[in-house]
Amino acid sequence: MNELIVRIAARGDGVTATGRHVPFVVPGDAVLDDGALAFGPHHQAPPCRHFPECGGCQLQHADDEAYIGYLSSRIELALAQHGLETEIRPPHLSPPRSRRxxxxxxxxxxxxxxxxxxxxxxxxxxxxxxxxxxxxxxxxxxxxxxxxxxxxxxxxxxxxxxxxxxxxxxxxxxxxxxxxxxxxxxxxxxxxxxxxxxxxxxxxxxxxxxxxxxxxxxxSLSGAQVTFPHGAFLQATADGQETLVECVRECAAGSKAIADLFAGLGTFALATGAAYAAEAARDSAAALKRAAPTMQVDHRDLYRRPLDSSELSGFGAVVLDPPRAGAEQQVDQLAASAVPRIAYVSCNPATFARDARRLADGGYRLEWVKPVGQFRWSTHVELAACFAR
Structure with missing residues (x-):
């Protein structure tokens, strides 16, 4: 019996309703009885001669509708594994040839x-x-x-x-x-x-x-010229960065004092006028301090020394933008705090969902999530989310 592809799995394979994984297919494609593939309306001709040999892209055979659906489903499934659901906003997708x-x-x-x-x-x-x-x-x-x-x-x-x-x-x-x-x-x-x-x-x-x-x-970040250290982190696309900044600003709007944790060069700290920023990379912390001399910038490893609940008590909002491993140690302290709002930017739906569960158990409500596809045609999914007490 023919099997219809119903979703795209985390590593890019198509998945049938019975759980069968098939490479280089998208929802709407079908696996026929003889093993041949019948492509549906969302299967496109890959634009690049190097696909699928090159590891830079895994999903060039998916049209924009299928790819956007993949971004949302990755986050929905990750949250569901931890018993969570929320509003998933329409994803932002960076255009071709935009990676900087x-x-x-x-x-x-x-x-x-x-x-x-x-x-x-x-x-x-x-x-x-x-x-x-x-x-x-x-x-x-x-x-x-x-x-x-x-x-x-x-x-x-x-x-x-x-x-x-x-x-x-x-x-x-x-x-x-x-x-x-x-x-x-x-x-x-x-x-x-x-x-x-x-x-x-x-x-x-x-x-x-x-x-x-x-x-x-x-x-240049929010009008400030920031020294760029060798190998420093920068969001992959300018439009993706703008979308994430807009989400963080929305979540933290009206907060009396904002802390930016895992601040990097200050992408979100400068955009929100944060009072405090913490960053483990010495060169990045120093660059942010020079760009914003009135901001309290702390050279601090938040995995080894997270801000505790008492240090967090004066902030109306906290921004988190951790590496792929997530922010488990810092999230535990936030869950025990009284911070009213948390804007969480993540590059890994799995660790984000784990941390979201901890925040929910601590009394936070996950209000919404915005998927962001800066790494077009790859299986790399980013997001911005808003939590409130």
């Missing part, structure tokens, strides 16, 4: 080099000839970076290029690369000048070393 940061792998082979993302479930590098997720300014650097690695790397040497668009252009950090002689130094400076980089740095294993930075590297 990426880390590309490189390998010297023969007289050339391959540069791109790893193949799906493999360490093999897919040599990038086109890309439908990167901003055009970043994709334009792929071929020049390939040429630079061809000059700098030894045979079979691996390296990586971390590319980020900031105020002055592209910030490029090359890892496992050294400038051991004058030709290498010249190649690096020529590359940076020719392509108008905001900054070029190398890391040969002892930390990043700036090779070219005509003006201080900064990123």
């Amino acid at each position: 940061r990426a880390t590309l792998k490189a390998l010297k082979l023969g007289r050339g080099a391959v540069v791109g993302f790893n193949a799906e479930k493999s360490h093999r590098i897919v040599d990038m000839q086109e890309c439908h997720i990167l901003r055009p300014e970043l994709f334009a650097l792929v071929a020049p970076v390939r040429g630079l690695f061809t000059q700098l790397l030894k045979p079979k040497q691996v390296a990586e290029a971390q590319l980020t668009l900031i105020d002055g252009g592209a910030d490029v950090l090359l890892r496992n690369v050294s400038a051991a002689d004058l030709p290498a130094l010249q190649a690096l400076t020529d590359f940076a000048g020719t392509y108008g980089l905001a900054r070029l740095s190398i890391d040969s294993g002892n930390g990043p070393e700036t090779m070219y930075e005509p003006v201080p590297a900064t990123v």
Whole structure:
């Protein structure tokens, strides 16, 4: 009997009503009796020649309606596993070619080099000839970076290029690369000048070393110019960041004092006028302090030393934006606090749902969740949520 695909699982496979997993299908497709596939109205032709070999995307065969449904269902299922449900708002989906940061792998082979993302479930590098997720300014650097690695790397040497668009252009950090002689130094400076980089740095294993930075590297956040440390975190797309900021502002609106925990460079602290911010990365905390000298910025590891309920007592709202592991230790303290509102930004529905259960058990109500698809066509789901007592 034919089986209809009813949803997309966490890792991108289609799932039938009987629980059968089938790769590269979407809801509305069908598995026929003979094992052949019949594509439905939401199955599209993948736009990129590298799909599905390249690991940068897993769902290019899903049209926007199917992909948006996937974003919502991931969150609904994660919450349901912890006995929770709430309003799931219409997802925000970043458009193609909007990703402003990426880390590309490189390998010297023969007289050339391959540069791109790893193949799906493999360490093999897919040599990038086109890309439908990167901003055009970043994709334009792929071929020049390939040429630079061809000059700098030894045979079979691996390296990586971390590319980020900031105020002055592209910030490029090359890892496992050294400038051991004058030709290498010249190649690096020529590359940076020719392509108008905001900054070029190398890391040969002892930390990043700036090779070219005509003006201080900064990123603008809510009108403030913030120093951009090497490898600092930045939301993947500008429109995704704007959506998350709007959600956080809505949740925290009217609060007398706001604390931003896991603050990074201050994406949400600066947007909300937070009174307090805590961040574990020393360089990011220092950059935020310089950008907002009147804000109390605490260099603090919230996994080892979360704010306790007494420290939280003076805040009308708390913003949380933890790494993928979630914020279990800090959430336990929030659950025991009297903070009226919590805006939670997450890049992992599973750990978010776990933390949401703890907050609910502590007396919070999960008012709504907004899915955000910054990593278009991938299985990576982000969200903003609002809790209230």
